[in-house]
Amino acid sequence: MRISFLLHNAYAIGGTVRSTLNLAGALAARHEVEVVSVFRTADKPLLGVSGKVRLQPLVDERPEAPSYEGAHELMARPSDVVPPTEVLAHRYTALTDQRLCAFLDTTDADVVVATRPALVVLLAEHGSRRYLRIGQEHLSYDHHVSGVRTAQNQAIRHLDGFVTVSARDAADHRRHLPGVGTRITGIANTAPEPQAEPSDLRVPLVVAAGRLVRVKRYDLLIEAFAKIAAVHPEWRLRIYGQGPERANLRAAVDALGLNDHVFLMGPHAVIETEWAKASVAAVSSEWESFGMTILEAMHAGAPVVAADCPHGPGEIITDGHDGLLVPPGDADALAGGLLRLIEDPGLRDRLGAAGRAAVQRYAPRVIAREYEQLFAELREARTPVAVRVMRRARRAVRDLLPRTPAPSQAHHSGPASRPDTKPRPLRPQGGCRVDTEGRVRVWVRASGLCGPSGSPGSSGLSSSADSSGASGLSSAFRPSSTSGPSGASGPSGASSPSGPPGEGFALVLRHRHGDAEFRVPLEPPTEAKGAWTATLARDRLELAEGRWDLHVQRPSDGVRRRLDALLVEQRGLLHAAPAPEESVAWWIPYRTKGGHLALRTFRRTAHGEVTGLSAGDGSLAVEGVVHGEAPLGAGAALVGIARGEETEDLETPVTTVQGRRFRVRLTSLPGPVGTGDDQEEGAGSGEEGVWDLFLRPAEDAAPVRLGRLLDDVVDRKKTTKYPAVALTPAEGVTVRARFFFTVSNDLAVRLC
Structure with missing residues (x-):
């Protein structure tokens, strides 16, 4: 069977992309499968595509590529088919209409599957009865704006099948579309077995992942984690993803003083390695169409605490057996679920092991079989009764005939193949x-x-x-x-x-x-x-x-x-x-x-590892540990080396010393004032008002660079941010300053 998936952008990172590529790879074990990506925005798919799946982009948007079409004259004309209220309607143009219609007119596929409303509408209006036309819903019935909902409902009537990712959402669609002859059914997403080692549940880390959008309620998760940090300060929360809520979430972290506890990690193409670091996974959404991140965390053996929102979590998790469900929209309940797992390692182990077993029902081969059965039933339903009877009769006769063994390859008498002596390209x-x-x-x-x-x-x-x-x-x-x-x-x-x-x-x-x-x-x-x-x-x-x-x-x-x-x-x-x-x-x-x-x-022969930074109460404070041949002694001080010629160096004594551990409080800074509260390092005022921070371990010792190196974060300046704090120097002039990490993960401070 030839199966084609229509995907908005196979070169991006997202739940629909990941689930479509997973399903395509699973079906490719037994069928010819291609993914038709409307747009191409990168040289290679960020999420990877099975080597058995053909990837065909329609419009190349890579500015440096010879095949770049962003300036094509048809790209300036809006689509005539895509509903204007579709969230990505601005991306569809007369050129995408032309390319998609040409594909639908000429494809030799047996099945074409459209994966978002814009493509479902196009498939319904311009597809052919030569092949099965299947629509997919990766959100849910109630989470489309009215124009998109109306257009997709109308399109569903002209399809052979429509698949949602949860049974509950399939029931919602059938209830809202009475009398529609299209087969509407729920088939879950698939989550392949990860190649990364499962979590050992020993790292004090909670992980969440998904688009940074309001519906994911990461603001609620951050609020809940403030309660965790208050009683278990060694635990950390990492949120992976990108989206429009990033600035708001950053402000929430700053407001709660969680800068050393909550980290916005950005997108991560191979997320399975990050679930393997987690001891607990968190899902705080007010609704989920399914819950791919739940499956991914279960595969890693990380027990999941999920808000019991429509539609996915309750269909995936059996509360108390292979995960925990808490009421949606309740920060206290979410914190309570997290605390249960944080404070009970045995419960973590039991739920993690049960989750790894339960997730096998979403194995690629299982979900692929469900799609194969759906395709077979839809094809059978389109076949006239007389033809179906004839086919059954032929199969019955064929089953009665004796079977002849296939010819053995050992008797092949063709010419011997000759090894290719040309150097093979090296593709490690x-x-x-x-x-x-x-x-x-x-x-x-x-x-x-x-x-x-x-x-x-x-x-x-x-x-x-x-x-x-x-x-x-x-x-x-x-x-x-x-x-x-x-x-x-x-x-x-x-x-x-x-x-x-x-x-x-x-x-x-x-x-x-x-x-x-x-x-x-x-x-x-x-x-x-x-x-x-x-x-x-x-x-x-x-x-x-x-x-x-x-x-x-x-x-x-x-x-x-x-x-x-x-x-x-x-x-x-x-x-x-x-x-x-x-x-x-x-x-x-x-x-x-x-x-x-x-x-x-x-x-480094000597290094000051920063273990804690705090900003508030009119001061900036640094805590850390000295490594190497640099023991702490009398005269230990924080030293700031000014980058700009117009800025003085700074020095302030260490306030606390315990063996190799130190703490120092910074209440004033010399030098000129920059411009703008949100100014980042290297912007606006150049190098003026910026100090690279060192620790002088003793009176006559050489300064040791301060930084945060000893974990798995490659570029800390992207993930670890601190708010500005008002400082009052001896001269009585109030200035604002903030910590930041440099490109080498070293610590610095700047006026802002």
């Missing part, structure tokens, strides 16, 4: 996992590793991935020479960059802003279709501070390519902090904007 894909000792275990699975196709060892290494982007990952971490301690022989050692490429297949680490380079041998797979592996250990490889790009180099011809990152598991970093007496060598693997694997490295 892989990822890494950080263990609790901070070692980075890299795996590589790619085409072209061993030179010409057909050469020894080249079979079984495929550049395609499944819908999660990491097929067969687990085999990369089975016991082998790379999984022993860091002192073991094997790939954890570094060799000279001048080593001959013929010595072996290698992982090459190259400093992004310099010539430094290290080659690390890759160990071949220990089994068919396994991954090549290497372990990067901090005590065996001295990487300078900065960013290192990872390449794969082929020994046969020296060709090297950047390693595409499919999965980057960082959870081990949350258990791997060095002792205060040790110097800091800290590596954070991450996925770049271009989708490649890289390392962010910090290397």
